Amino acid sequence: MLPAAIQHPGAVTATEGTGPLPASLARRSPQEVETTVTSTTSAHDDRPGGGRARLNQRTLRTDRWWLGPILTTLGLATFLVYGAARVFQQDHYWVAEHHYLTPFYSPCLAAQCAPEASLFGRVPWELPPFFPYALLSLPILLLFRVTCYYYRKAYYRSIWQAPTACAVREPHRSYTGETRPLMLPQNGHRYFFYAAFVITVINTWDMLVPYFHGTEGGFGIGVGNLIMLVNVLMLWGYTLSCHSCRHIMGGRLRSFSRNPVRYWAWTRISTLNHRHMLFGWLSIASLMTTDAYIALVASGTITDLRILN
Amino acid sequence: MSERTFRVWRGADDGELTEYRVEVNEGEVVLDVLHRLQATQTPDMAVRWNCKAGKCGSCSVEINGLPRLSCMTRMSVFEEDEVVTVTPMRTFPVVRDLVCDVSYNYAKAREIPSFTPDPKTSPGDFRMRQADVERSQEFRKCIECFLCNNVCHVIRDHEENKEHFSGPRFLMRVAELEMHPEDTADRRRTAQEEFGLGYCNITKCCTEVCPEGIRITDNALIPLKERVVDRKYDPLVWLGSKIGMRPRDTPIAPNIRRAEGGGAEGGGAEGGGAEE
Numbered sequence: 102m103l104p105a106a107i108q109h110p111g112a113v114t115a116t117e118g119t120g121p122l123p124a125s126l127a128r129r130s131p132q133e134v135e136t137t138v139t140s141t142t143s144a145h146d147d148r149p150g151g152g153r154a155r156l157n158q159r160t161l162r163t164d165r166w167w168l169g170p171i172l173t174t175l176g177l178a179t180f181l182v183y184g185a186a187r188v189f190q191q192d193h194y195w196v197a198e199h200h201y202l203t204p205f206y207s208p209c210l211a212a213q214c215a216p217e218a219s220l221f222g223r224v225p226w227e228l229p230p231f232f233p234y235a236l237l238s239l240p241i242l243l244l245f246r247v248t249c250y251y252y253r254k255a256y257y258r259s260i261w262q263a264p265t266a267c268a269v270r271e272p273h274r275s276y277t278g279e280t281r282p283l284m285l286p287q288n289g290h291r292y293f294f295y296a297a298f299v300i301t302v303i304n305t306w307d308m309l310v311p312y313f314h315g316t317e318g319g320f321g322i323g324v325g326n327l328i329m330l331v332n333v334l335m336l337w338g339y340t341l342s343c344h345s346c347r348h349i350m351g352g353r354l355r356s357f358s359r360n361p362v363r364y365w366a367w368t369r370i371s372t373l374n375h376r377h378m379l380f381g382w383l384s385i386a387s388l389m390t391t392d393a394y395i396a397l398v399a400s401g402t403i404t405d406l407r408i409l410n
Numbered sequence: 411m412s413e414r415t416f417r418v419w420r421g422a423d424d425g426e427l428t429e430y431r432v433e434v435n436e437g438e439v440v441l442d443v444l445h446r447l448q449a450t451q452t453p454d455m456a457v458r459w460n461c462k463a464g465k466c467g468s469c470s471v472e473i474n475g476l477p478r479l480s481c482m483t484r485m486s487v488f489e490e491d492e493v494v495t496v497t498p499m500r501t502f503p504v505v506r507d508l509v510c511d512v513s514y515n516y517a518k519a520r521e522i523p524s525f526t527p528d529p530k531t532s533p534g535d536f537r538m539r540q541a542d543v544e545r546s547q548e549f550r551k552c553i554e555c556f557l558c559n560n561v562c563h564v565i566r567d568h569e570e571n572k573e574h575f576s577g578p579r580f581l582m583r584v585a586e587l588e589m590h591p592e593d594t595a596d597r598r599r600t601a602q603e604e605f606g607l608g609y610c611n612i613t614k615c616c617t618e619v620c621p622e623g624i625r626i627t628d629n630a631l632i633p634l635k636e637r638v639v640d641r642k643y644d645p646l647v648w649l650g651s652k653i654g655m656r657p658r659d660t661p662i663a664p665n666i667r668r669a670e671g672g673g674a675e676g677g678g679a680e681g682g683g684a685e686e
Contacts, residue, residue, distance in 0.1 A: 152423035153569075154497055154504045161475030161495050250612055250632050257611045264563040267615035268475055268500075276568045278609035288643040291636070344628070348636035356591035358539035374628065 159270045166266035170259035177256065180385045187392055188233045193399040194218070200314040201325050201405075202307050203395040204332065204388055207300075210236045220303065238300045245293035248286060250344045251378045291345035301333075301340045308333040321410030328394050332387040339380040342373035411435050412490065416443065419497040420455065423504050427495065434485050440496065441469055441480040444508070456507040464621055467555030471508050472497045477557040477619045480508075499560040515556050518576040521604065521662045522583055526595035542591045549586040549630060551622045552579065558616035558626060564609045575606035578616035578626050585630040588637055595660035598641035601634055604662045610635070 160166070187194075187205050194206040195218040202209065202218050209219040211234040212227045224236070233239045246252050257263050264271040279287050308329040315321020340346070351367025354360055373380070397403045414434045417427045432447050444457050457480075460466040464482040471480050474488075474495050488494055502510035527536075559577035560566065576584075584601045587593050601607045612635075616626045624630075641647060641657065651657070 152503055153500055154419055154425065155423055156419075156497060156500065161472065161497065163474045163492070164476075253611065254613050258613050263611060264567065264613060264615070267561050267613075267618050268472065268477060268566075271563055271567050273567075276564060276571065276609070278564060278606075278611050280606075280608035284608075285643070288635075288639045291639065344632045345636060348633060352633050353637065353640060355589060355593070357541040357544075358591075364541055 160266075160268055162266070162268060166269055170262075170265050173255050173259035176382065176385070177252075177259070180389065183389055183392075187396065188235075188239065189231065191230070191234060193396040194234070196325070196395060196399045196405070198314070198316070199321070199323060199325060199405060200311045201329070201395045201398065202310075203392040204304055204307070204336075205239070205392050206234045207307050208238060208303055209234050220306065238303070241293060241296045242300060244286075245290075245297040246381075248290040248293055249377075249381065250290070251381050253287065255381075290343075291349060294340070294343050294345045294349075297340050298346075301336050304336055305333050315410030316407055317410060319410065322408045324406040324408070325394060325398060327408075328387075328391050332384075332391040335380060335384040335387040338373065339377070339384040341370060342375075342377040342380050344374060344377070346370055347374050414443070414485070414488075414490075415493045416447065417493055417495040418444070418447070418452075418455065418508070419504070420452075420507055421504075422506055425504065425507070427497070429493075436486075438485050439481055440471075440473055440478075440483045440485065440494065443485065443494075444480060444496065456505070456509045458509045465553055467553035467621075470499055470510075470555040470557050470560065472499060472560075477561045479555060479557070479621045482621055499556070501560045501562070501566045502556075512556050514572060515554070515559060515577070515579065517666075518580045518605075519583070521576070521666050522580060522587070523595050523597055523600070523660045523663055525587060525590065525593055526660065527592050528594050531592070536592050538591055545589045545629065546586045548624055549582050551624055552582070553622060554579065555621060557619045557621065561615045561619045562610075563613070563615065564606070564611075571606070571609060574604075575609045578610070578631060581605055581607055581610065581634060582624070582626055582630040585634040585637075588634065596641070596657060597660055598634075598637050599659040600662055602638045602642060607631070607634060607638060 184205065187203075191213070194203045194209075195201070195215045197215065197217065200217070206214070206218070208221050209215070210221065210224055211232065212223050212225065214223050214234050216223070228236070258265060262271055263273060263276060278284070308326075311326055311329065312322065313320060347367065347370045350370050351357065351360065351363035354363060354367075357364040357367070398405045412434055413431050416430045416432050418430065419425055420428045430447055430451055432443055432451070434443055439462075441457070441459055441462060444455070448455050448457065457469070459469040459481065461468070462481045464479055467479070469480040470477065472478070473480065473483050474492075475497075477499065480496070485494075496508060498504045498508045499510045499512075502512050502514060505511050556577075556579060559579050562575075562577055564575050565572050565577060581601065584597050584605060584607075587595070588597055588601075610631055612627050612632060614627045616631075617624070617628070620626060641659075647657065
C-alpha cells in the first residue's frame with residue numbers, strides 16, 4: 102500500500118499546512134527566493150486544492166499530431182493486406198528460369214510447393230488451402246515484428262491509441278500496459294529474434310542462388326537479382342538493429358572494458374539501432390517490392406530485365 | 411517588437427485560462443514573456459524558474475499543449491498571430507498558476523536502492539574506463555525537469571497508476587545503476603514489480619520531450635526491459651531457480667512506503683476527486 106501522499110501529492114500540503122510555495126512568496130523578493138518561485142505581490146493564502154489543472158480539452162496541441170498515427174496505420178494496413186493477399190494467393194511465387202523465390206514463400210514447406218523452390222524439402226501431406234506455403238517462417242517473422250520494440254510503439258500509438266500522440270489524452274478508462282499475462286509474449290522478442298536471424302540467413306541464400314541461374318545457365322544478373330539484394334540488405338538492417346540483438350551483443354554487460362570485442366559489437370549494433378524504425382519501414386517496402394516484382398515476372402506480366410546473361 | 415496573445419492558466423486546480431495581450435521582442439523566449447506579464451499586468455502570477463539556460467529544470471510547463479521548458483522555447487517558433495497557451499504540467503497537482511507540486515517524483519526517487527558497491531572495496535579502489543561510464547553519463551545529463559514523467563500517459567491519463575509506476579525518469583535511474591560496472595545490487599525484479607516497468611509501452615514520448623536529448627526509451631527503458639527478461643522470463647534462469655540457484659534480488663529502499671502511509675491518510679481523502 103502506498104501512502105496517500107503519493108496518490109494525491111497535493112493533499113500533503115493541505116494536511117500538513119506547509120503550503121510550501123505560496124507561503125514563501127509572500128515575504129520575499131524574487132532575488133531572495135532560492136526556490137525560484139517568483140511573484141511580486143503578497144500571495145493570498147490559496148493553498149493547493151490538491152488536484153491537477155482541470156483542463157477538459159483532450160489536448161492543447163495545435164500541430165498536426167494526428168498525422169503520424171494515420172500514416173502509421175495506413176502503412177501497416179497496406180503491408181498486412183498485401184501480405185495476406187499474396188500469401189493466400191498461393192501462385193506466382195517462383196520464377197523457375199532464374200530461381201527467383203519471393204520472401205513470402207521462403208522456405209517453401211507445403212506439399213504443393215514447386216520442388217525446386219523448396220530448400221528444405223516439403224511436408225509429406227497436403228495442407229488445407231488456407232495454410233501458407235512458408236509454414237514456419239511467416240508466423241515467426243510476424244511475431245518478430247509484432248513484438249519488436251519499434252512496431253510496439255507504432256501500433257500502441259496508432260491502433261491501440263495509448264496514447265495517440267504525446268500529451269494527447271488516451272481514450273481508455275484504465276491502463277495496465279504490458280503487465281497482464283496476455284502481454285507476456287512481448288517479453289519473448291529475443292527468441293523471435295534468434296529465429297528471424299536464421300530466416301534472414303535463408304533469405305540471403307535465396308538471394309544468392311539466382312545469380313547462378315542466368316538465361317543461358319551459369320552466372321547472370323537481372324533486375325530481379327538487384328531487387329532481391331536490396332531486400333536482403335534491408336532485412337539484415339532490420340534484424341541486426343533489433344533492440345534484443347543490441348542487448349545480446351553487449352548491452353547486457355555491466356562492464357564494457359572487460360569485454361572489448363562485445364563492446365565493439367555493441368557500438369556497431371547501437372549505430373544501426375538508431376535507425377531501427379527506418380529499417381522497419383524500408384524492409385516492409387522492400388519485401389513488398391521484391392514480392393510484387395517476382396509475382397509480375399512469374400505470372401508473365403513482365404519479363405525480367407537482364408543486365409548480364 | 412510586437413504584441414502577442416497569451417493564454418495562461420491562472421489559479422489552482424479549478425483555475426482557468428486567462429487571455430493577455432503582451433509585448434514580445436525579437437530573441438525572447440516564453441519565460442521572458444511570462445516575466446513581462448508578471449512585471450506589467452499580473453504581479454501575482456506564480457512561475458517557477460531559476461537558471462534561464464535549460465539546465466536547472468525548474469520552468470517546466472506545457473506550451474500549446476506540448477511539455478517544454480519555458481526558458482528554452484523561443485518565441486520565434488510561433489507564427490506572428492498564433493495564440494500561445496501556457497498551462498502547468500498536467501500530471502502533477504497545481505499549487506498555483508504555472509507551479510506544480512512535483513513531490514510525487516521525490517517520493518519515487520527515494521524508493522530506489524542506492525548505489526551498492528562491493529563491501530570489500532573502499533573509496534578510491536574503482537578504476538573505470540570511459541567505455542564503462544558512457545551509458546550512465548548520458549542518463550546523468552538529466553536535469554530533473556520531470557517533463558518525461560509529466561508526458562508519460564501511464565500516469566498522465568491514469569492517476570491511479572501513480573501508485574505502482576515510477577515514471578521514465580526513475581526507471582532510467584534504475585537502469586543507470588544496473589549498468590554501473592561497480593554496482594552489485596540486482597534491481598531487475600524490483601524494476602518490474604515495484605517500479606512498474608511493465609506499464610511502460612515504449613511509446614517514446616519521454617524521449618520526445620526530453621530537453622537534454624537523452625534517448626530515454628532506447629538507451630534506458632528498453633535495455634532495462636531486456637534485463638528484466640533476463641531475470642524473469644529466461645527459461646534457464648527459471649530452471650536455475652527451481653534447482654536452488656536463486657539470484658539475489660535487492661528490495662526497494664526500506665521504510666519508504668509504509669512509514670509515510672500512516673501520516674497522510676486524511677490528506678488522501680481531501681485530495682480525492684481532483685482527477686480529471
